[in-house]
Amino acid sequence: MGLGNMAMMRRINQGADGRMMLTRVLLTGLVIIGLTALAGLAAAEPAAVRWLVLGDSLSAAYGLNIRDGWVAQLEQRLSQEGGCRTDDPESGVSSANGSAGGPGIEVINASISGETTAGGLERLPALLADDHPQAVIIALGANDGLRGFPMADIRERLVQLVLMARKAGASVLLLGVRLPPNYGAVYSEGFQRMYAEVAEQTGVALVPRMLEAVAERWDLMQEDGLHPTAAAQPMILDTLWPAMQEHLLRCD
Numbered sequence: 096m097g098l099g100n101m102a103m104m105r106r107i108n109q110g111a112d113g114r115m116m117l118t119r120v121l122l123t124g125l126v127i128i129g130l131t132a133l134a135g136l137a138a139a140e141p142a143a144v145r146w147l148v149l150g151d152s153l154s155a156a157y158g159l160n161i162r163d164g165w166v167a168q169l170e171q172r173l174s175q176e177g178g179c180r181t182d183d184p185e186s187g188v189s190s191a192n193g194s195a196g197g198p199g200i201e202v203i204n205a206s207i208s209g210e211t212t213a214g215g216l217e218r219l220p221a222l223l224a225d226d227h228p229q230a231v232i233i234a235l236g237a238n239d240g241l242r243g244f245p246m247a248d249i250r251e252r253l254v255q256l257v258l259m260a261r262k263a264g265a266s267v268l269l270l271g272v273r274l275p276p277n278y279g280a281v282y283s284e285g286f287q288r289m290y291a292e293v294a295e296q297t298g299v300a301l302v303p304r305m306l307e308a309v310a311e312r313w314d315l316m317q318e319d320g321l322h323p324t325a326a327a328q329p330m331i332l333d334t335l336w337p338a339m340q341e342h343l344l345r346c347d
Contacts, residue, residue, distance in 0.1 A: 097222065114308045120193070143200070144229050145201045145228040145232075149218070149256070150205075150270070151209065151211075151235060151239075154206035159328070161204075164204075164328055165329070173202070177187075203228065206227040213239075215233070215235045215252070215256055217254060219260065232268045233253070233268070234270040236253060236272060246289055249289060250289050255271070257269065257293065261297075267299050268299070268300045268302065270302050271287065271302065272306060291303065300342040304333055305331060
C-alpha cells in the first residue's frame with residue numbers, strides 16, 4: 096500500500112474514532128439527563144405515610160372478610176376524606192387535604208387473633224424497622240385480661256409498646272377495651288383503669304373503650320358474644336375517628 100493510501104486510511108480511522116467518541120459522550124449525557132429527571136420526579140412525588148395497627152382479633156376482622164373490618168374501612172375513609180389535617184388558627188376550622196395537598200396514607204394491619212401484649216412486644220421492633228410507620232395504633236390487652244394475666248405486667252408491657260413506637264418517631268394512639276362482667280368487678284374495673292394509668296404515665300392519646308358503641312348491642316356481636324359483626328365495624332371506626340383526627344392526621 097502506498098504512502099498516500101496509508102495516510103488516507105489513518106484519516107478515515109481517526110474520523111471513525113472521533114465519531115464513536117462523540118456518540119459515547121452524547122449517550123452518556125442523555126443517560127445522566129434521564130437519571131436526573133427521574134430523581135426529580137421521585138423527589139416531587141410525596142412519600143407514602145404509613146399507619147401501623149398492632150392489635151388482636153378485634154382489629155384482625157375475626158370471623159369476617161378482612162375487607163369488612165374497621166382497619167380496612169379506616170384506609171378507605173382516609174383515601175376519601177384525605178390524609179392530612181390543616182388547621183386555620185383564625186377560624187378554628189380543621190379540614191383534611193389528602194390527595195390534593197399531602198401524601199396518601201397506607202394502613203398496615205399487623206393484628207393477629209389471639210395476640211397479647213407480650214406477643215406485640217416481640218413483633219413490634221421488626222414492624223417498626225421494616226415499615227417505618229409515622230403512626231402506630233396499639234389495640235392490645237384484651238387477651239391478656241381474658242386470660243387473667245397480672246395487671247401490673249399488662250400495664251408495663253403497654254407502656255413499653257408506647258415508648259418503643261415513640262422512640263421510632265411515630266405518633267401513638269392507644270385503644271382500650273372493657274372485659275365481660277363475669278370477670279368480677281374488681282378485676283374488670285382495675286383493667287379499665289389500667290389503660291388510663293398507661294395514658295397518664297406516658298402521655299399517649301387514649302380511646303378508653305374501642306367497642307363502646309357496640310359492646311352492649313347483642314345484635315351487633317357474633318355468636319361468641321366477644322367479636323363484633325360486620326355491621327358493627329363502621330360504628331367502631333366512628334368511635335375511633337375523632338381521636339385519629341386529633342392526634343394522628345398531621346402533615347409535618
